[in-house]
Amino acid sequence: MTSSAAPTRDAIVATAHESIARGSKSFAAASLLFDRATRERAWLLYAWCRACDDIADGQDHGHTMSVVEDAPQRIAAMATLTDAALDGHVIGLPAFDALRIVAAETSLPARYAHDLIQGFRLDAEEWRPRTEDDLLTYCYHVAGVVGCMMAVIMGVAPDDEAVLDRACDLGLAFQLANIARDIEEDAAAGRCYLPTDWLDELGISPDAVMANRAKLALLARRLTDRAAQFEASARMGTRALSLRSAWAVLAAAEIYGAIGRKVAARGEHAWDARVTTSKWDKLLFIMRARGHARRRAELMESARSAELWRRPGR
Template sequence: MSPTLPGRDAIVATAAESIARGSKSFATASRLFDRRTRERAWLLYAWCRKCDDIADGQDHGHGMTRVDDAPERLARISAMTEAALSGHQVGDPAFDALRIVAAETGMPPRFARDLIAGFALDAEDWRPRSEDDLYTYCYHVAGAVGCMMAVAMGVPPGDEATLDRACDLGMAFQLANIARDIEEDDRVGRCYLPVEWLVEMDIPPGQHMKPPFRQRLAVLAKRLAARAEAFEASARAGTPALPLRSAWAVLAAAGIYGAIGREVAARGEHAWDRRVTTSTGAKIAMIARAAREAIGRRTLYPPVPRDPNLWTRPR
């Protein structure tokens, strides 16, 4: 007799544990969704988190290490993801979480594959040369997730305009993360600052965390934060297309993560002395503010075309 595999409720419960351990900010924002959307957000997060953990040899985003078998890890992620997208029970709760949410929402497989392409870039020890390269990377590791999350919220997969705004939010999150984690990434031999930016600031390769270059690095961190704010503003303008509670969750997440980038910029060369976080009190205030914004979103964010100068995801 074959073992009984966990059902949807058990997988949802495991996904809830995953988001609670992996991201307090996302866990807090997800509570603002209605139950169905909240569960789907948890399911999607669980798969994203597990893929990231496998790729980087970490546990719920903690303890990132150098891995010497990156291609094998990537092949494992891809094989289990394709099985899940095909509707097969994988036997791993995180990948079965993807199977469930993809089936329930009609999730386009290209978004999951685009995310895996981002892991492939890291596996190849890739570095962005230009600002456009940076945006391409951010799309693969976060913008595509924004699109998936929008579909989980009920956005039709063919609504490209709203998916663009969802992608913008993922881009904003990732740019803020890159600014915050420059020192952490450097410890494992990674750098997501474009080579052209480093050349512009006359920072030698691999030396950006050295004390003599901290002031110049702070200039680049402020640039990342400014780019994140531009994408965040575009994402906020897309919230009138969402139901009230989904808009509330998105605006809360935008505020919480946006604060990270702004704090990195404000700290200047001391941004990496200790990890930038958002306090519980600040999160509560941002959630309350987001509620007011969600209620008045159609007035606060009137329908305007997306900024044509903002980087646009691949179709």
């Protein structure tokens, strides 16, 4: 933390834009659909989330830079910087000053930042889920809470728990699809996010999950089916958003939903090559989402959002 004069907001926004363009083409594309103020705040939030992820894993936008035996110390330093930023102090690091700005402009609840940092702690501790509820709790800490923060940035009141639940659902859907896609990649890194209860049902060893792809495909399908349920629930919440914000959210849902659907469709071949969406696919999903956003009240009028899972603090 420094006591130097704060960089200008425009400079921090420009740096945040560079970060999202480099770190996530899907989120960068979806963010362009927001109005300018929301778009810039989304970039600012992304920059802080990305920086925290990189600090925890010793990376630079997903590229390994160092050994991470000191992950607990990294995360403790991250939490200290985050607290200072939330208190309005100039940090001198663009990503944490980005958090300072977006928190001040939106009254972002500090508990959400701390909930996300808890997710990094779980990974640093090489934590593994035993039950589906454990898995969803993890997904909340690394993605669902980001959905809550994004909702606040889009103008949802911090105490509107019903809409925040739907925003959380979208983060859960994203993370479940990612876990299904990345099972082999995670296994190579010594990680497994499949509940041990699920593995035990099929006789799969947590330390050899890739040994039987046919059985593994069944669990991947279970993940993507749950992701689809959370995605459908999340779409209900777009009725509370402006047209442009709803468009962006629904576009992101289409893009990430496609990942889960491709994993499910490939079955035991889901990990032969990394599942991605092409630029053409993204454009198609964005255009489809525009129509859905315009007709969201009509499309969702008769649908009911069942409570699929209760997030921490509710």
